[in-house]
Amino acid sequence: MHRRFLVSLLCAAFVFAATIGASPAVSDDDALFGFTNASSPAERDWESKFKAIPDPAILRDTMQRLSAHPHHVGSPYDKQNAEWILAQFKSWGLNAQIETFDVLFPTPKERVLELMAPTKFTAKLQEPPVAGDPTSNQQSEQLPTYNAYSIDGDVTAPLVYVNYGLPKDYEELDRHGISVKGAIVIARYGNSWRGIKPKVAAEHGAIGCIIYSDPKDDGYTQDDVFPAGPMRNENGVQRGSVLDMPTYPGDPLTPGVGAKGNVKRLAIKDAPTITKIPVLPISYGDAQPLLKALTGPMAPESFRGGLPIPYHLGPGPAKVHLKLQFNWDIKPVYDVVFKIPGSESPDQWIVRGNHHDGWVNGAEDPISGQIALLEEARALSILLKEGWKPKRTIIYCAWDGEEPMLLGSTEWAEYHAEELKQHAAIYINTDGNGRGYLGVEGSHSLEKFVNSVARDINDPEKNISVWKRGKAGRLVHGSAEEKKDARSRPDLRIGALGSGSDYTAFIDHLGISSLNVGYGGEDEGGIYHSIYDDFYWYTHFADKDFIYGRALSQTVGTMVMRFADADVLPYDFSDFADTIHRYTDEVKKLLKDRQEEVRNRNQDLDDGVYTAISDPRRPTVAPKKEEVPPFLNFAPLDNAQNALDRSAERYTKAAKAFASTTSTEKLQPLNDQLMLAERKLTNAEGLPRRPWYQHLIYAPGFYTGYGAKTLPGVREGIEEKRYAEAEKEIERVSTALKNYAGAVDEAAATLEQAVKK
Numbered sequence: 001m002h003r004r005f006l007v008s009l010l011c012a013a014f015v016f017a018a019t020i021g022a023s024p025a026v027s028d029d030d031a032l033f034g035f036t037n038a039s040s041p042a043e044r045d046w047e048s049k050f051k052a053i054p055d056p057a058i059l060r061d062t063m064q065r066l067s068a069h070p071h072h073v074g075s076p077y078d079k080q081n082a083e084w085i086l087a088q089f090k091s092w093g094l095n096a097q098i099e100t101f102d103v104l105f106p107t108p109k110e111r112v113l114e115l116m117a118p119t120k121f122t123a124k125l126q127e128p129p130v131a132g133d134p135t136s137n138q139q140s141e142q143l144p145t146y147n148a149y150s151i152d153g154d155v156t157a158p159l160v161y162v163n164y165g166l167p168k169d170y171e172e173l174d175r176h177g178i179s180v181k182g183a184i185v186i187a188r189y190g191n192s193w194r195g196i197k198p199k200v201a202a203e204h205g206a207i208g209c210i211i212y213s214d215p216k217d218d219g220y221t222q223d224d225v226f227p228a229g230p231m232r233n234e235n236g237v238q239r240g241s242v243l244d245m246p247t248y249p250g251d252p253l254t255p256g257v258g259a260k261g262n263v264k265r266l267a268i269k270d271a272p273t274i275t276k277i278p279v280l281p282i283s284y285g286d287a288q289p290l291l292k293a294l295t296g297p298m299a300p301e302s303f304r305g306g307l308p309i310p311y312h313l314g315p316g317p318a319k320v321h322l323k324l325q326f327n328w329d330i331k332p333v334y335d336v337v338f339k340i341p342g343s344e345s346p347d348q349w350i351v352r353g354n355h356h357d358g359w360v361n362g363a364e365d366p367i368s369g370q371i372a373l374l375e376e377a378r379a380l381s382i383l384l385k386e387g388w389k390p391k392r393t394i395i396y397c398a399w400d401g402e403e404p405m406l407l408g409s410t411e412w413a414e415y416h417a418e419e420l421k422q423h424a425a426i427y428i429n430t431d432g433n434g435r436g437y438l439g440v441e442g443s444h445s446l447e448k449f450v451n452s453v454a455r456d457i458n459d460p461e462k463n464i465s466v467w468k469r470g471k472a473g474r475l476v477h478g479s480a481e482e483k484k485d486a487r488s489r490p491d492l493r494i495g496a497l498g499s500g501s502d503y504t505a506f507i508d509h510l511g512i513s514s515l516n517v518g519y520g521g522e523d524e525g526g527i528y529h530s531i532y533d534d535f536y537w538y539t540h541f542a543d544k545d546f547i548y549g550r551a552l553s554q555t556v557g558t559m560v561m562r563f564a565d566a567d568v569l570p571y572d573f574s575d576f577a578d579t580i581h582r583y584t585d586e587v588k589k590l591l592k593d594r595q596e597e598v599r600n601r602n603q604d605l606d607d608g609v610y611t612a613i614s615d616p617r618r619p620t621v622a623p624k625k626e627e628v629p630p631f632l633n634f635a636p637l638d639n640a641q642n643a644l645d646r647s648a649e650r651y652t653k654a655a656k657a658f659a660s661t662t663s664t665e666k667l668q669p670l671n672d673q674l675m676l677a678e679r680k681l682t683n684a685e686g687l688p689r690r691p692w693y694q695h696l697i698y699a700p701g702f703y704t705g706y707g708a709k710t711l712p713g714v715r716e717g718i719e720e721k722r723y724a725e726a727e728k729e730i731e732r733v734s735t736a737l738k739n740y741a742g743a744v745d746e747a748a749a750t751l752e753q754a755v756k757k
């Protein structure tokens with residue numbers, strides 16, 4: 001799973017363009033960031049050798065091999081792929097092994113969806129083979145269409161259409177006087193992570209949830225449908241997990257610990273992350289008769305999709321029967337891991353991962369990223385034979401069980417938590433890959449590093465650096481603020497990490513600086529999590545000559561090498577400090593906007609505005625009066641910010657002087673300090689109501705899922721009207737930022753000493 005296809009496809013190009021972009025010309029004579037003038041040339045030589053190795057023909061063959069059969073958790077081909085990846089690593093002389101965890105993974109036993117009234121219709125719940133697509137007919141090996149970790153259930157009730165099924169959609173329904181209490185809701189995919197939809201539906205009293213793919217979001221409204229084009233056809237269904245990831249990802253029965261051996265497991269009935277109501281995903285072919293049978297008020301403009309029907313809200317007269325039963329089995333997941341021991345600082349680790357399991361054949365998701373990882377491994381093994389000696393330990397991980405809910409990576413990270421917290425300097429993730437612009441999200445202490453690497457990677461379509469191309473994309477497609485930044489700011493901004501792929505446990509649970517990297521924005525698709533995400537689709541509609549697969553290998557491999565070889569770990573804190581300014585301004589503005597909105601609405605209610613505008617033939621319900629949000633004390637945050645600004649500036653100055661240093665001895669303590677700095681942004685108690693999430697700066701939104709919430713305790717406190725809590729969270733974030741600033745200051749002092757010598 002990954003969020004690229006979940007962001008509305010229309011804005012995918014924008015999202016990627018917006019991520020990376022321009023700066024002053026950097027010449028090859030300048031020192032690399034983290035290296036000295038003396039040590040840079042050797043690093044450049046090794047990186048050039050590395051970048052020449054990844055081969056589009058091999059990428060293609062490997063994709064064909066790994067996506068030849070369905071390879072979900074527990075399937076024979078999932079295990080065969082893990083063993084094949086292991087054999088590849090070993091054949092290159094890498095010290096690899098498979099690490100196994102045992103996790104809860106439900107698969108469907110019975111799925112029924114029927115329209116009972118006013119007419120009868122039985123949903124097909126099938127994705128048929130497509131002529132010409134050779135793997136689409138592997139029915140006996142395919143997982144049926146379903147949402148993993150939906151609870152069992154058998155419900156019959158009137159239907160209500162709830163748009164994307166987000167909290168604001170229910171506010172809109174309230175305005176039309178519609179309740180979903182005791183109803184089955186039908187929501188469309190998109191605008192949030194899918195697990196939010198049944199969660200919010202259950203909070204509003206619904207007893208069942210259907211999620212369908214509307215053609216406006218990833219079907220014929222965008223482009224031709226598969227197999228004529230890349231988009232979702234009327235039978236395509238988006239499988240996917242609905243486990244409550246914003247509470248904690250990974251095995252639902254073993255929160256916080258690795259699911260290995262005799263670990264204590266929760267009873268299934270006590271697992272808080274399994275849904276409260278049954279949930280089923282369907283195609284728009286199956287959804288249309290249900291939606292068409294709804295009457296009641298016309299859906300507001302923002303609710304209407306791309307089907308050729310009037311969209312009504314209901315409830316009824318459409319009445320549906322939803323029956324779901326699952327096999328609640330414990331299944332093995334196979335993580336394939338190799339280590340290259342560091343020659344000078346073996347206790348500092350560079351961790352790099354991509355998952356290998358798919359929902360079905362999964363050529364795009366995840367194999368397009370997995371093949372890049374494999375080519376990096378092959379290339380690194382060649383360099384090792386030629387005498388390259390990375391200073392630090394490199395760990396490569398091909399994760400299993402990502403699709404059901406980041407199972408392989410989360411269990412591994414939980415099992416190895418203590419050593420990872422001590423030793424991991426960075427985690428670099430990829431998932432599905434496409435064509436176009438470099439997109440990066442991650443810890444902002446890595447923003448300068450990401451920019452430095454992006455300037456050294458060639459865009460295969462334009463023969464300019466991917467950094468320059470990113471800047472161009474931003475100048476044209478970016479928001480006003482992004483355009484301004486791209487013109488004036490030396491570094492292109494990277495996004496914040498929410499969730500949606502295997503970096504989650506590393507950054508959010510363990511506080512390890514992390515990156516998520518991929519190319520995209522020029523390709524579109526509507527095959528996400530369907531049987532049509534296969535080799536045929538990828539080689540017709542995506543990066544079909546695998547040149548961006550090669551670019552991804554080059555990008556991430558260069559990141560790994562530079563982090564493993566650097567004299568001083570290439571963190572920088574000025575971009576981080578700048579980013580915290582933005583976040584602080586945002587939460588202050590959020591509160592101010594909220595106050596104004598409530599004040600105005602209360603005034604309107606007093607003035608009878610809502611009564612005046614209610615159309616007697618289509619009456620609407622006035623919202624309720626609310627208390628105006630109180631003022632909060634942001635002073636601790638401002639003070640922490642001030643301390644951070646000063647220490648970041650001091651560090652940047654010391655780092656500039658470092659390039660001309662001749663002695664790089666005695667840098668070990670400095671690198672340890674740098675490596676541990678990000679941990680200061682965590683708190684062992686975690687976020688309110690979700691202790692597994694320990695990072696106080698980044699988290700997936702409780703009501704967005706994939707989408708990041710930055711300063712999550714403060715921001716969500718304000719959004720969810722828990723003002724006293726928000727004020728407490730301001731204190732906690734401020735303390736963490738002050739400690740972080742202290743760590744940066746210490747690192748700056750150490751670096752100043754090293755430069756003097």
Ligand SMILES: [Zn+2]
Binds near residue numbers: 001002355365366432
């Ligand atoms: Zn994926």
